[in-house]
Amino acid sequence: MPLLKPFFLPHTLHRWLLAAGTACWIGLSAPPAAAIEPFFPPRDELATDASWQRFRQRLLTAIEARDIKFVMSIVARDVRNGLERDKGHAEFKLQWLVDEPDSPLWRELRRALHLGASYFQHEHMPRSACAPYVLPHWPQDLDPTEHGAIISQETQMREAPSGRSAILETLSYSVVPVNDWEVADLDRGNPQRWVRVNARQRQGFIPEEHIRSPLEHLACFRKGAQGWQLTSFMAAGE
Numbered sequence: 001m002p003l004l005k006p007f008f009l010p011h012t013l014h015r016w017l018l019a020a021g022t023a024c025w026i027g028l029s030a031p032p033a034a035a036i037e038p039f040f041p042p043r044d045e046l047a048t049d050a051s052w053q054r055f056r057q058r059l060l061t062a063i064e065a066r067d068i069k070f071v072m073s074i075v076a077r078d079v080r081n082g083l084e085r086d087k088g089h090a091e092f093k094l095q096w097l098v099d100e101p102d103s104p105l106w107r108e109l110r111r112a113l114h115l116g117a118s119y120f121q122h123e124h125m126p127r128s129a130c131a132p133y134v135l136p137h138w139p140q141d142l143d144p145t146e147h148g149a150i151i152s153q154e155t156q157m158r159e160a161p162s163g164r165s166a167i168l169e170t171l172s173y174s175v176v177p178v179n180d181w182e183v184a185d186l187d188r189g190n191p192q193r194w195v196r197v198n199a200r201q202r203q204g205f206i207p208e209e210h211i212r213s214p215l216e217h218l219a220c221f222r223k224g225a226q227g228w229q230l231t232s233f234m235a236a237g238e
Contacts, residue, residue, distance in 0.1 A: 037174035037199055038142070040149050043133040044116025052129060055221075055228040056113060063110045068098055071105075076222075080125070080232035092233075109233065112219040115151060115212075120220065128220040128231060135214040135236060139175060144214040144236070148178045148195065151212050157204035161194035162186040168204045179203065181213070 046052040055074075062070040072089065081091045092098075096105040115132030130136055134149045150171050158165040161183045176197045183194040183205060193208040215236040221228050 037171075037176050038139055039173060040137075040139070040175045041173050042116055042151065043118055043137060045118045045133075046129055047116070051223065052117070052228065056117075060110065060113055063106055063113075066101075066106060071109075072098070074228065074230055076229040076231045079230060080234065082234055082238040083124070085238075096233075108217050109219060112217060112233075117221075120218075125220065125232065126222070128222050129228075130218050130220040132212065132218070134212050134216075135218050138214040142175055146177055147175050148181075148197070148211040148213050150174050150176060150206070150210060152210040155206050155210040157197065157199055157206050159204060160186060161192075161196075161205040163190075163192065165205070168202060169200050171199055171206065174199075176211075178211070178213075181208075 059071070059074065061067075072093075075089060075092055077089065078087045079089070079092050080087055081095055085091050085095065097103045098105055112131045115134070117129050117131040118133040118136040119127055120130040120136035121127040132151075134151070135144075138144055138149075150173055153172055155171050156167045157169040157171055159168055160166075162185055164187070176199045178195060178197050180196040183196055185192045185194065194205040195208055195211050196203065196205055197211070217233055217235045219230060220232045222231050223229075
């Protein structure tokens with residue numbers, strides 16, 4: 001997973017303000033409370049857009065069936081493939097190895113679409129519906145190269161990268177510092193990957209699928225005369 005700074009700073013990011021207070025018992029100050037990670041709830045700004053919901057479900061069905069014909073039919077002819085790459089279908093196919101049975105397109109596009117979408121724009125892109133919501137709403141005061149968003153309502157932070165390890169905390173939608181994005185499971189042969197994070201003033205491990213970097217691939221769509229079209233699918237910085 002890339003840990004490079006994005007080439008742009010989103011214009012629509014929100015700041016989270018944290019307030020700290022003190023408590024007094026019998027005239028004595030209480031010890032400082034454990035740090036609380038910024039709340040980062042899931043969002044779906046297109047939840048009530050019926051045309052988007054129909055399109056999204058049809059696209060997810062095509063992804064599960066690996067229907068490359070349908071997927072390419074909704075990729076815009078001038079799809080953006082990166083600042084230093086040509087636009088268009090030929091480069092898109094080359095970049096995503098769409099003719100290969102294990103093309104990363106299937107995995108990455110499905111992961112992006114399973115989370116909510118938000119409207120987003122920047123100097124290189126007009127207003128678009130983009131999934132997932134993580135980058136469009138990223139807190140401006142948190143370095144995207146050093147943090148990740150927990151996208152699960154409940155995920156168990158464990159003492160070691162193993163499902164048999166002791167549970168340290170149960171975390172929910174929030175932004176946490178990340179120390180390592182790629183940690184193998186301690187049990188040989190277990191394909192589970194873990195992410196080492198800092199939360200509640202301690203270090204632990206959470207399943208890779210329960211956290212997302214704002215620098216991961218963002219799928220952006222715009223609706224035109226031919227319906228919804230995929231206009232870009234890039235990681236920040238590409």
